Amino acid sequence: MNATLIAVALSLVSAGAYATAAVAQARLAGRTDPSAGALRLMGRGAWWSAVGLNAGGALLHVAALKYGPLTLVQPLGALTLVAAVPLGARSAGRRVSRTEWRGTLLTLVGLAALLLAAGGAAPHDTLSLPEALGVGAVTMALVAALSRPGTRPGLRHAAASGITSGVASALTQTLTVAATDHSGPLLSWRLVTVAVLVSFFALGGLMLSQTAYRGGLGAPLAVVTLANPVAAAAIGLILLGERIQGGAVGLVPALIGTLAAVRGVVLLSRAQAGSTAGGVPEPAGAASVAAASVPAVTVPAVTVPAVTVPAVTVPPSRVVLTGPSLTAPRPAEPFTLYPEPVGSPGGPG
Structure with missing residues (x-):
């Protein structure tokens, strides 16, 4: 089977697992006292269910990164929001709205256009040790600025979560490719350092998303969904030599697809935010x-x-x-x- 098809199939299943985990995290955040510490949160079975789903999605995502470039695999993460819409609606006991269907359609059309532009061969380039350390330092500086103490939980934490998750994916691809091509020792300083960074950023992204979901699922999940592929694609294009198919001509469908996907994600986030609003309308004829x-x-x-x-x-x-x-x-x-x-x-x- 073609490597691109394998990467797409694995990404689809991974998005379903991540979407289920996001809905579970949002429900848990709504039932948990914001002042509760991490140890109390870890004592609940729902938390470990979400962790298991995230772990399963991560493993599938790692496998997808083995067969596809970052510019192909990471945008498919937007399917997490698409899958979370019906799951969240069913959990809340409501129907999917017309706006949500429009957002879903635009997101899918945009991703299809991105697949045509970004579909490439299996990755071969990896980050060097200085590059990995530099990426880690820049990421930690951004996260510290976005989630500084006293910041109200919300979109800043969601952006920090998306960035750390995208960087973790880029580092994971380096770890996976380097460990499977048998071109060097498995316990080199570079691979050990990258493995530590992957674990740190993956756990940090999970905790940051849990904090962001305290304000609702829609908008934070949309920001996570958009920030993740942006961070990973930037690393792929700048440091790993990935290219858009078709050169300058290929940028046209890529830009159109990006705009359509962004518009779809925005519609989905607005619809999700509206569905969680607790406003009570005034009776007619009063x-x-x-x-x-x-x-x-x-x-x-x-x-x-x-x-x-x-x-x-x-x-x-x-x-x-x-x-x-x-x-x-x-x-x-x-x-x-x-x-x-x-x-x-x-x-x-």
């Missing part, structure tokens, strides 16, 4: 709120056996009336208090 002035009402003093009720003055107040129509207040009438017979229902008995 009357406007009006205020009526009520004059002061004075109750004269009334004397009953053993009970004296002094004069009571009710000051003017504003009474809010709602409903389809407003009725003017009736004038106050004097009333008399009568003593309740002993032994009657409700009396002292």
Whole structure:
């Protein structure tokens, strides 16, 4: 089978696993106290289910990187959001909206155009040790700036998660290709260093995404989905010598596909954000709120056996009336208090 087809097939299954994990993480984040520490989070079975799904998706992703370049495999990560839409809708007990279907269609069309432009041979180039260390240093600086202490969980953490995940994929490809081409020792300093960086960035991306999902699934997942392939493709094009098929002419379908995919992801993120909004619409036909002035009402003093009720003055107040129509207040009438017979229902008995 063609290496490109193998990479695409593995990426599809990987996206399904990642999407299921993202929905599980979002549900867990919604049920967890934001102040809960990592140890408490790790004590829940749902967390380990999400970790297992992410691990399965990562292994499939690693296998895909063996057969396809970063510029091909990483954009297919947008399918994670496409798969998360029906999964998230089913989890919330609702139907997929028309906007979500439009976003899904645009994303798929854009990815198809990117496949035509980016489909290339299996990767052979790898990052050198200085290049890997340089990529790691730049990534850590970006993550520190985006997720500095005191930053509100949200899109910044999502961007940091996408960047670290994309860099981890690029480093993983170096590790996979170098370990399978048998061109050098398996325990070289370069491979050990790259393996440590992969583990660090993969775990960091997972924790950053968990933090980002506290504000909802739609927009953060969209940012993760877009930042991931951008970071990985930048490494592939700048450091690994990957090229767009067709040269300058091939840039046209690549740009069209990128714009369509970005538009689709934006639509999906907006629809997801709207579906999680907790606003309650105002009932139709409700009357406007009006205020009526009520004059002061004075109750004269009334004397009953053993009970004296002094004069009571009710000051003017504003009474809010709602409903389809407003009725003017009736004038106050004097009333008399009568003593309740002993032994009657409700009396002292």
